[in-house]
Amino acid sequence: GRLRGFLKNEVNRLLNRLVALHAPAVLVVERLDLRSPELSRRMNRLLSNFGRRYLKEKLARLGELYGIKVVEVNPAYSSQACSRCGYVDPRNRRDTQTFVCQACGHRGNAQVNAARNLLRRSSPEESVITFTPKRETLRLLLRRYAERSRPGSRLRPGIPGGRSAALEQVWGKNPYLKGFPDLLRTLGG
Structure with missing residues (x-):
């Protein structure tokens, strides 16, 4: 009552x-x-x-x-994905307030970063994520990032330096990739 x-x-x-x-x-x-x-x-x-x-x-x-x-x-991984480059890693979210992307270095308020990701997911192009199970959402987000990071691909503006040894090192430390060895191979890591 x-x-x-x-x-x-x-x-x-x-x-x-x-x-x-x-x-x-x-x-x-x-x-x-x-x-x-x-x-x-x-x-x-x-x-x-x-x-x-x-x-x-x-x-x-x-x-x-x-x-x-x-x-x-779908809110899955919105607080761990970078709103600038799309990289998903639990280490991106330092605490409830701080977001620092391990890949592109984007820094900001964690809540604002997550809100930007949710807003992007509301677009028609992203609607596929809305009813996707959590694990498949993670695979989709990681695959999109991997495809944008391939040598020769046209990266979105704001991703400094493109693919590098440092980026491969970041990917190698991403705990989520242990569940998706095919994506790690795609990146050559």
Whole structure:
């Protein structure tokens, strides 16, 4: 009772403030999983069932009232992928606030970097990621980066120096590549 009321009030307060301050035409939101290993099963069930349902209902109401389009995207690896070059590595995310790309050196606020990745995933070209399972999302992100990093490929602007021995060394230390030896071979690492 009381917890549901608190959750409902907070969702309303936060979303109403967001709309009042920014008047967005589009809201990009993560496909949410509100469960946490630190919480009890009962609390996880309450948050997951009530929280997600109420949030979706509130977003739908905002869409009806203000014409806001709500786009749901897959959050997998958004906090570990570089918004500049696309390199995915758990070491990119130093802590909850600091992002430093191991490949291109891009530095910034970790939350802003993740938000940029989510925004990019809302585009029609990236929509394939939305319903892709987590492991396949990782494979897709790593493959895209590998293809952009190949010698002779036209790299996106902002990736300094292209492929180098230093980059191969970074790839060799990426723990995610252990699960995808074919990608490591693609890079010659």
